[in-house]
Amino acid sequence: MELFYTTTSPFARKVRILLLESGIENQVRLVLTTVRDPDSDLLSVSPPGKVPVLRTDSGIVLSEANYICAFLDANYDEVQMLPSGNEGLDLLALEGLACGLLEGVVIWVRALRTPEHLRNPKAIALEEERVTRCLKAFDQMAASWVKNGVSFHLPHITLVCALGALSFRLPEIDWQENYPTLAEWWIQISQRESVKETIPFE
């Protein structure tokens, strides 16, 4: 299998962390690619031209991080995206929140990177409010995560990717200052090899 990725993409990071946490990273060849680039090798593989993309051994091209994770979960015993039963349902609900935060962060960053004269202040404020609501919710939840020790399932991976993107793209937004419990969890979780190995860089 081949995983097309960039070092900055939080969506690709999600798949990379899942591979590392499952111990099957050696079964996948990582292909560093470029996006928003007319010469990118990715375009002939996947017309949307977004990362991550997974090309399976049989040549099927999968895009969208969540579908790639679902494929890995269904095909590799080592991968356990979510536990079964009520715990799994709670984590599925949490995964929805974490995906909402991740998308919010990406859209907010994109809106802020638009040249100033083309910016839409209402759209920017809306995304900022979305991110703020999600961060508040996670800060409250993080109290029991910090107290009860580290559990690390799919929503926690997604949350790491969202917080990592926020720190990487908008370091001036000091979320750790405003959400100290979440920051405490972040410090604990940042010790994991899968998290350290996938820190975004340009």
Ligand SMILES: N[C@@H](CCC(=O)N[C@@H](CS)C(=O)NCC(=O)O)C(=O)O
């Ligand atoms: N919904 C997609 C989003 C993927 C995505 O937007 N990736 C970004 C990098 S973070 C990308 O490839 N952007 C290139 C572009 O917009 O052309 C997923 O979950 O995989």
